[in-house]
Amino acid sequence: MKGIWAERAEAAQAALGRYFWDETMKLFRPRFPDQPYQGPFLYWWQAHALDALNDFSQAYFQVLARGYGEQPRFRLGQGYLAALPKG
Numbered sequence: 109m110k111g112i113w114a115e116r117a118e119a120a121q122a123a124l125g126r127y128f129w130d131e132t133m134k135l136f137r138p139r140f141p142d143q144p145y146q147g148p149f150l151y152w153w154q155a156h157a158l159d160a161l162n163d164f165s166q167a168y169f170q171v172l173a174r175g176y177g178e179q180p181r182f183r184l185g186q187g188y189l190a191a192l193p194k195g
Contacts, residue, residue: 136153
């Protein structure tokens with residue numbers, strides 16, 4: 109059974125990709141999808157989003173390493189995979 113903070117972290121991770129990843133531009137949008145952004149490129153927005161993805165990715169692969177290459181026994185959910193940028 110996952111704790112409440114693990115569930116919240118997973119939900120936040122999924123929301124990052126679902127609501128802010130722009131598949132056309134291959135960048136994270138600095139605003140919610142219904143609010144188009146026409147301003148300058150915001151480096152820090154990209155850096156923070158990538159840092160969040162990297163933190164989760166490192167934790168996932170650490171679990172794989174400790175499990176001798178086996179998939180983790182806990183369910184990551186579709187949200188994590190959907191949050192990862194494609195391409």
